[in-house]
Amino acid sequence: MTARTSDIEKAAGVLRAGGLVALPTETVYGLGANAEDPAAVARIFQVKGRPSSHPLIVHIGSAEQLDDWVQDVPATARLLAEHFWPGPLTLVLRRGPRVPLEATGGLETVAVRVPDHPVALALLAAFGGGVTAPSANRFGQVSPTTANDVRAELGDAVDFVLDGGPCEVGVESTIVDVTGDAPSILRPGGVTREELEAVLGLPLTVPST
Numbered sequence: 075m076t077a078r079t080s081d082i083e084k085a086a087g088v089l090r091a092g093g094l095v096a097l098p099t100e101t102v103y104g105l106g107a108n109a110e111d112p113a114a115v116a117r118i119f120q121v122k123g124r125p126s127s128h129p130l131i132v133h134i135g136s137a138e139q140l141d142d143w144v145q146d147v148p149a150t151a152r153l154l155a156e157h158f159w160p161g162p163l164t165l166v167l168r169r170g171p172r173v174p175l176e177a178t179g180g181l182e183t184v185a186v187r188v189p190d191h192p193v194a195l196a197l198l199a200a201f202g203g204g205v206t207a208p209s210a211n212r213f214g215q216v217s218p219t220t221a222n223d224v225r226a227e228l229g230d231a232v233d234f235v236l237d238g239g240p241c242e243v244g245v246e247s248t249i250v251d252v253t254g255d256a257p258s259i260l261r262p263g264g265v266t267r268e269e270l271e272a273v274l275g276l277p278l279t280v281p282s283t
Contacts, residue, residue, distance in 0.1 A: 162264025
């Protein structure tokens, strides 16, 4: 399902005005805000009931935009982006000046990904910036995979719900930290450890549960 162009333009306008937009990705629906607007980003935490120390993922429109948001991109990060973007892979890199600390939980690193969903990509293109978008649910609840899930969970707390049909993956993105000497998996998800290791040609560490 593809959202109407008028809906995408309306959603982009809501983001520019500092509002919150629920948007579809290939994993789950996200609760989106302008990544460069600290007040809008702070509202995400308020609506979700999420601790402000928990970093958010910045969604961007293409791998070519990576250098606009981060610093010191290692070759391993570019290789992973080339293979898995757009897709359910999030890369943790050093924060660039455009990213407010509100979006990173106060950290000097930022999580970035390019979503593999036509509606999300159309919104990012229309908006022209980065969008912080954790899952569109209250903290600790099940991540939503349809627009109706979002409406039922968050109601009027969201300024606009951009309906792009049901999400296909239903599992959140894999998060890989590429700031250290060797990449490490911080959260398993839609891209498997084996797939990552096959591209990098080296073993990855994973968190112990």
